[in-house]
Amino acid sequence: MAVVEVPAVEAYGARVPLLGLGTWDLRGRVCARIVEQALRLGYRHVDTAELYDNEQQVGEGLRASAVRRDETFVTTKIWPSHFAPRELERAAKSSLVRLRMSEVDLLLLHWPNPQIPLSETLGALCKVKRVGLARHIGVSNFTVAMVEEAISLSDEPLVCNQIEMHPFLDQSKVMAACRKHGMAIVAYSPIARGSVKQDRVLGEIGREHGKTAVQVSLRYLVQQGVVAIPRTSRVERLSENLAIFDFALTEPEMARIAALAHRDGRLVDYAYSGSPRWD
Numbered sequence: 001m002a003v004v005e006v007p008a009v010e011a012y013g014a015r016v017p018l019l020g021l022g023t024w025d026l027r028g029r030v031c032a033r034i035v036e037q038a039l040r041l042g043y044r045h046v047d048t049a050e051l052y053d054n055e056q057q058v059g060e061g062l063r064a065s066a067v068r069r070d071e072t073f074v075t076t077k078i079w080p081s082h083f084a085p086r087e088l089e090r091a092a093k094s095s096l097v098r099l100r101m102s103e104v105d106l107l108l109l110h111w112p113n114p115q116i117p118l119s120e121t122l123g124a125l126c127k128v129k130r131v132g133l134a135r136h137i138g139v140s141n142f143t144v145a146m147v148e149e150a151i152s153l154s155d156e157p158l159v160c161n162q163i164e165m166h167p168f169l170d171q172s173k174v175m176a177a178c179r180k181h182g183m184a185i186v187a188y189s190p191i192a193r194g195s196v197k198q199d200r201v202l203g204e205i206g207r208e209h210g211k212t213a214v215q216v217s218l219r220y221l222v223q224q225g226v227v228a229i230p231r232t233s234r235v236e237r238l239s240e241n242l243a244i245f246d247f248a249l250t251e252p253e254m255a256r257i258a259a260l261a262h263r264d265g266r267l268v269d270y271a272y273s274g275s276p277r278w279d
């Protein structure tokens, strides 16, 4: 089996593989098996969260793959109900116990939580990094204003903002804010939960390159230096989603894809509701 080499983006010393495996909604044996298979094919970056209730299986899959821990990049996220400083540290330790790891590569604040001062949460997140539970830290679902605030409050570099991003959504403003501060951008729902498959323009562009609409969608992101973390529960789709580093989209094709963004393109409600129903 040919192993695909995935390039990485760098942010404050973190080397984040441009393609990772999303694991939301993957549970039990399916989750462990998909993670193991993904690593065998060349995936090195796996995205989980305490909320996903699968950190244990993600850890099992990683170990079963026999890929060395220092060759993998594992992200997990703290849910906003654990943003009070002492709770945050406890939540980070619990994630590590479930993953059976001494540290994660990247630890994110999953969603903003307006109930708890960001300065306190970031103080705790920085401490978790300093004591060696996370190699790098970052945020997720932060708007432009929140990115600016977080940067001004954090004593440690915030290496990424993980946000919803795919061809149907224009995220240029928050991307610009992240880039200004040297943060990597990680795109979640990068194939719009599978719906890019039905798009006529993406299909047409794909045919020009002998690729699928899903591959065009992922290529569109990584070609901009944006990390994409598509999820699949099907082993056969792992290879399809990984085979995006052997072709390039032209500038007119990139512009055609950018024009697919529309006002109702967002899939995940941006306003944090305190409810885990989206993710």
Ligand SMILES: NC(=O)c1ccc[n+]([C@@H]2O[C@H](COP(=O)([O-])OP(=O)(O)OC[C@H]3O[C@@H](n4cnc5c(N)ncnc54)[C@H](OP(=O)(O)O)[C@@H]3O)[C@@H](O)[C@H]2O)c1
Pocket (backbone or CB within 6 Å): 021, 022, 023, 024, 025, 047, 048, 110, 140, 141, 162, 163, 187, 188, 189, 190, 191, 192, 193, 194, 195, 197, 214, 229, 230, 231, 232, 233, 234, 237, 240, 241, 268, 279
């Ligand atoms: N930070 C956050 O707040 C946040 C929010 C949402 C997601 N995330 C992360 O981002 C990851 C990805 O986002 P997502 O899970 O929302 O959506 P996604 O990756 O855009 O789409 C996943 C869906 O696409 C289907 N799919 C995968 N590969 C395919 C292919 N080659 N052809 C056709 N369909 C395909 C999957 O079905 P099958 O399983 O049947 O293949 C699944 O239904 C999550 O798993 C999670 O790790 C983070």
